Amino acid sequence: MHIAIAQIAPVPLDRAATLDKAASAIREAAASGAKLVAFGETFAPCYPFWLSRTDSARFDAADQKHLHARYLQESIDIEAGDLAPVIEAARETSTAVVIGIAERPADRGSHSVFASCVTISPTGEVASVHRKLMPTYEERLCWTPGDGNGLRTHAFLPPFTLGSLNCWENWMPLPRAALYAQGLDLHVAIWPGSLANTQDITRFIARESRSYVISASTILRPMDIPQDFPERQRILESTETPEDGFIHNGGSCIAAPDGSWLVEPITHREQIITAEIDHARVLEERQNFDPAGHYSRPEVLKLSLDQSRHSAIDITER
Numbered sequence: 001m002h003i004a005i006a007q008i009a010p011v012p013l014d015r016a017a018t019l020d021k022a023a024s025a026i027r028e029a030a031a032s033g034a035k036l037v038a039f040g041e042t043f044a045p046c047y048p049f050w051l052s053r054t055d056s057a058r059f060d061a062a063d064q065k066h067l068h069a070r071y072l073q074e075s076i077d078i079e080a081g082d083l084a085p086v087i088e089a090a091r092e093t094s095t096a097v098v099i100g101i102a103e104r105p106a107d108r109g110s111h112s113v114f115a116s117c118v119t120i121s122p123t124g125e126v127a128s129v130h131r132k133l134m135p136t137y138e139e140r141l142c143w144t145p146g147d148g149n150g151l152r153t154h155a156f157l158p159p160f161t162l163g164s165l166n167c168w169e170n171w172m173p174l175p176r177a178a179l180y181a182q183g184l185d186l187h188v189a190i191w192p193g194s195l196a197n198t199q200d201i202t203r204f205i206a207r208e209s210r211s212y213v214i215s216a217s218t219i220l221r222p223m224d225i226p227q228d229f230p231e232r233q234r235i236l237e238s239t240e241t242p243e244d245g246f247i248h249n250g251g252s253c254i255a256a257p258d259g260s261w262l263v264e265p266i267t268h269r270e271q272i273i274t275a276e277i278d279h280a281r282v283l284e285e286r287q288n289f290d291p292a293g294h295y296s297r298p299e300v301l302k303l304s305l306d307q308s309r310h311s312a313i314d315i316t317e318r
Contacts, residue, residue, distance in 0.1 A: 004029035009043035012046035023089035040218035053238035091124025164188035193218035193248025207259030
């Protein structure tokens, strides 16, 4: 099966332009034969890269309120149809899509943001929306902790079983185990965009799960930030910006089920990264190790998963 990673830059805080760019990338990847296209964490409307560059933990700060309001305005309400360009591109090309979004869902009052990994089937159905269980470090200043509703696998790319996690969730043993137990053998890990994040964990998950692992990252350069972006100059002058000038330098890669590189990490450029994967390689590596199958001991150790969607209110109508 042919797969692709869209390691491209968003148009920060511009939902419509970013989703149009994603739709174009899906069509480009599909034209080359890809049956799955993956994007980075909160690709649309962007990762909140300003948090570490604007002293964002100051309480009641006017600049942070302004940035957060813009982020809310440009975040995605799936039920309202905001994700339509990507859904339509998936349906039109019969391509599965895994994309990170900043989600502003109505079931939590419409004014809080979740880092969500959305899986779209080749028929254009939203198959799952996994809200990141725990935002990492400064991300907690703008993202809300999620739930287990989206910890699911999908069988619409036979013979593969697809699952995904957001960024540092990939370091958490139990969410990984929850996907393994549901038959995962094609794992998508989505990241903001950093070689430091992907170079070790990608191969580790592949070897642990005996699955193909796709790490999808984003590129972000100063030139990608619009001139009218709030606090733009301050962000670019921040000491948090690395010497290479990239805010996110990519690092997208693909590991085979034995932990070897299928595609080594690619940095510092926008690119549709493609590869061929063969399910027989999964079966070969499962011969000596299967973490949820013949090498597990469920009578000794077993995981409990709550897949309910947590809402702020349960209404009983009279």
